[in-house]
Amino acid sequence: MLTLITIAATGIIILYTTFFKSRKLLVPIAITGALTALAFNISDWNTNQLLFNNMMKIDNYSVAFNSVMILSLILILLLSHQYFKGVDKNVSEIYSLLFFSFTGACLLTSFNNFTMLFIGIETMSIPLYVLAGSKKFSIRSNEASFKYFIMGSFATAIFLLGVALVYGVTGSFNMSEVSEYISATAKISSLMKLGILFIVISIGFKIAAAPFHFWAPDVYEGSPTLVTTYMATVVKVAGIAALLRLLTGCFIGAAAEWQHILEAFIILSFVIGNFGAIQQQSVKRMLAYSSISHTGFMLLAIIAINQFSASSLLYYSLSYSLATIAAFAVLILVKNYKNSDASYESFNGLAKHNPFLAFVMLTAMLSMTGIPITAGFFAKYYVFLASVKSGYSWLVICAIIAALVGVAYYFRIIINMYYKESNSEKIIKDNYFVISLIIATAITLAVGILPQFIIGLI
Amino acid sequence: MIFLFYLLSGVALLSALMVVFSRSPINSVIHLIICFLAIAGHYILLNAQFLAVVHIIVYTGAIMVLFLFVIMLLNLNKENEPHKKLYTKLAAIISGGMLLLVLTGAVKSVALIPFNEKFDSQIGLVGNFGKILFNEFMLPFEASSVLFLSAIIGAMILGKKEKITNNE
Numbered sequence: 001m002l003t004l005i006t007i008a009a010t011g012i013i014i015l016y017t018t019f020f021k022s023r024k025l026l027v028p029i030a031i032t033g034a035l036t037a038l039a040f041n042i043s044d045w046n047t048n049q050l051l052f053n054n055m056m057k058i059d060n061y062s063v064a065f066n067s068v069m070i071l072s073l074i075l076i077l078l079l080s081h082q083y084f085k086g087v088d089k090n091v092s093e094i095y096s097l098l099f100f101s102f103t104g105a106c107l108l109t110s111f112n113n114f115t116m117l118f119i120g121i122e123t124m125s126i127p128l129y130v131l132a133g134s135k136k137f138s139i140r141s142n143e144a145s146f147k148y149f150i151m152g153s154f155a156t157a158i159f160l161l162g163v164a165l166v167y168g169v170t171g172s173f174n175m176s177e178v179s180e181y182i183s184a185t186a187k188i189s190s191l192m193k194l195g196i197l198f199i200v201i202s203i204g205f206k207i208a209a210a211p212f213h214f215w216a217p218d219v220y221e222g223s224p225t226l227v228t229t230y231m232a233t234v235v236k237v238a239g240i241a242a243l244l245r246l247l248t249g250c251f252i253g254a255a256a257e258w259q260h261i262l263e264a265f266i267i268l269s270f271v272i273g274n275f276g277a278i279q280q281q282s283v284k285r286m287l288a289y290s291s292i293s294h295t296g297f298m299l300l301a302i303i304a305i306n307q308f309s310a311s312s313l314l315y316y317s318l319s320y321s322l323a324t325i326a327a328f329a330v331l332i333l334v335k336n337y338k339n340s341d342a343s344y345e346s347f348n349g350l351a352k353h354n355p356f357l358a359f360v361m362l363t364a365m366l367s368m369t370g371i372p373i374t375a376g377f378f379a380k381y382y383v384f385l386a387s388v389k390s391g392y393s394w395l396v397i398c399a400i401i402a403a404l405v406g407v408a409y410y411f412r413i414i415i416n417m418y419y420k421e422s423n424s425e426k427i428i429k430d431n432y433f434v435i436s437l438i439i440a441t442a443i444t445l446a447v448g449i450l451p452q453f454i455i456g457l458i
Numbered sequence: 459m460i461f462l463f464y465l466l467s468g469v470a471l472l473s474a475l476m477v478v479f480s481r482s483p484i485n486s487v488i489h490l491i492i493c494f495l496a497i498a499g500h501y502i503l504l505n506a507q508f509l510a511v512v513h514i515i516v517y518t519g520a521i522m523v524l525f526l527f528v529i530m531l532l533n534l535n536k537e538n539e540p541h542k543k544l545y546t547k548l549a550a551i552i553s554g555g556m557l558l559l560v561l562t563g564a565v566k567s568v569a570l571i572p573f574n575e576k577f578d579s580q581i582g583l584v585g586n587f588g589k590i591l592f593n594e595f596m597l598p599f600e601a602s603s604v605l606f607l608s609a610i611i612g613a614m615i616l617g618k619k620e621k622i623t624n625n626e
Binding site for chain 2: 008011012015051052053055056089093094096097100101103104107113115116119120122123126127129130133134136137189190191193194
């Protein structure tokens, strides 16, 4: 609970820094707030609490996912200082919106009631609609904001319809009561099935799982890159953590119903994510499509529903978030430096004058592909292990093919960086930026070598 | 009572259809107001007076007036519907029809649940509603304040006047 309060309070404190003309304090205050929240969050470890009439359930699951998300938030905040350097308008509102959105993300990992789930989704999304359009004079940014808003509103409406149907059948918003009702009734009502379908669809929209991914490439491309980084990491991890909590904590009795839906999600995410990514010329769009494909891998952990689901999903979320942040960070620098549209060609010859950046990007790409000694390898390995244990071998075979296809577009960047010539110079980056890149790369390598630290946690 | 229920449902459905079918935006908005009033009538039938009043004040009052203002300011009062392509229409009809099929199928196969004896019919009155809101649903109520605050700040960011700059 203190985590949540700290995050929301930091958002409000940041608003007040508008009174100071200097922008120097902004990032330190934000990071202090995030670190305090992280400390409070970790202190909740092993204390299973049910708060406010069973509205919130804080257990190791929510603490672990919150930690991953706060780590992502800190890394993104570190990137933001240089990102906003050239912007002369006041950016403190953007930081506070980021924190308010993060409050919603924290609610999503620890809800125990459908009302909390709804408020979590909305609190996370509504600031994002604004953040996506925060580059006000860019037509692409406006388009991204508008598209995300319209599609997100539809998803919310569908979610509410689903919750209403579930409430109509069970007469309760509480997750444990719904779960009891499902296990007590022999035949699941068709309205209940429909409710589950609608809820899964709307969360599938939030995590950009195909076939509800259509907004993702345009929104990811049009939004300011920092916001895209946030969307691709924190929002996706929060959504997928909420989905696992919902499906295994509440709808576990109806597993046969939603597993079929998830199978379709996974297969379509692999196909559309990978083949979409291959065709792209812009790296930002490629990363958007690849995030759709990663959603497929994460859903693979959920569909397994066994004791490995939560831990493998946690590990995958961590490795995916770190790699994505590192990749987008390098993209920000390259894009700003070349003033280009972030095509593959702008990465040409990066290794010659910027070996550090090239190495960071190399680790990120290897981790996304799933090559050993980076975290991505064990992430995929544990997810596959979990689903094979539950008899989803055919899905794992599809996933391995999808991972192999992924090599095509991830290695294209690596080849461009190391084997192509270009007259690039050293790119200037500030200390915060370097710290963020070092942390992301170091943790990617560390958990890649020693996966048991994360995998045994929950 | 039953007669009122069917009357209100009929009015709500008809006006909802008219929202979609009428060509002028002003007509759509007027029909939407009628639809909302009919739904508020349903709330009163369910003994949820507070919800009915809030629904009328917020939706029918505030939001619909806002709609009318937007239509007036943007001068949308013309009957020019953009011409859609045939396959778009076809795709819309097929997907909408499939959704209708699934929904009616689900409703048809469902067995009506017996009336819950524990249900408190006085729950929708203002006093009882307030007690529920500030006891059982305290946390969602407080958490939504963050939502509103971020909506206000968001409106401020988007609405603020700025010089055109070309940086990121």
